[in-house]
Amino acid sequence: DADVTQTPRNRITKTGKRIMLECSQTKGHDRMYWYRQDPGLGLRLIYYSFDVKDINKGEISDGYSVSRQAQAKFSLSLESAIPNQTALYFCATSDRPGTGRTGNTIYFGEGSWLTVV
Amino acid sequence: QKEVEQNSGPLSVPEGAIASLNCTYSDRVSQSFFWYRQYSGKSPELIMSIYSNGDKEDGRFTAQLNKASQYVSLLIRDSQPSDSATYLCAVNRGPNTGGFKTIFGAGTRLFVKA
Numbered sequence: 001d002a003d004v005t006q007t008p009r010n011r012i013t014k015t016g017k018r019i020m021l022e023c024s025q026t027k028g029h030d031r032m033y034w035y036r037q038d039p040g041l042g043l044r045l046i047y048y049s050f051d052v053k054d055i056n057k058g059e060i061s062d063g064y065s066v067s068r069q070a071q072a073k074f075s076l077s078l079e080s081a082i083p084n085q086t087a088l089y090f091c092a093t094s095d096r097p098g099t100g101r102t103g104n105t106i107y108f109g110e111g112s113w114l115t116v117v
Numbered sequence: 118q119k120e121v122e123q124n125s126g127p128l129s130v131p132e133g134a135i136a137s138l139n140c141t142y143s144d145r146v147s148q149s150f151f152w153y154r155q156y157s158g159k160s161p162e163l164i165m166s167i168y169s170n171g172d173k174e175d176g177r178f179t180a181q182l183n184k185a186s187q188y189v190s191l192l193i194r195d196s197q198p199s200d201s202a203t204y205l206c207a208v209n210r211g212p213n214t215g216g217f218k219t220i221f222g223a224g225t226r227l228f229v230k231a
Contacts, residue, residue, distance in 0.1 A: 043221040090161075
């Protein structure tokens with residue numbers, strides 16, 4: 001089983017609909033992230049969380065919200081989906097500082113393909 | 118100017134050859150540098166990290182860093198068809214600040230022809 005699990009893996013939704021992408025991890029990491037990947041643009045950070053009570057905006061947070069329900073769970077919501085949010089979304093984790101240089105390694109989930117029509 | 122730039126490719130090399138992937142970055146204070154491999158439809162996975170100027174070797178992979186030129190590269194020796202993937206260069210400003218300060222390049226697609 002994957003250490004970072006995302007659901008759903010694929011979803012087609014209509015413009016204006018609300019959709020939630022869920023993520024759970026068994027790595028025991030405090031830090032969790034949501035990225036989106038678009039062709040030619042690479043991975044861009046949407047939101048990140050350092051612990052259950054911590055939520056921070058990334059570089060492209062507009063139109064998205066997140067919830068950190070537990071150390072192991074971090075969900076991403078699109079309140080009113082629009083076609084330019086069609087992308088591949090990745091949940092990811094990393095260790096905390098003080099764990100040596102492994103704190104920089106990012107572990108990605110399998111990805112969630114979202115299509116907004 | 119993008120913070121981390123890579124040639125999108127595709128880079129095509131014959132099996133057994135050396136594949137050379139290049140990356141430049143704009144922030145001079147960057148301290149940590151990474152190469153992730155991403156197979157089509159899959160998630161990125163870390164293959165190399167490098168923190169000091171010079172070369173770092175791991176099996177068939179060698180990462181090279183030149184902070185003065187703001188340049189990092191990945192060499193893949195004895196390339197195999199299974200190396201065909203997109204390679205993402207990533208740069209972090211801190212020594213240990215994790216994903217929220219890691220900037221990714223758009224990736225270079227590599228094809229290794231059998």
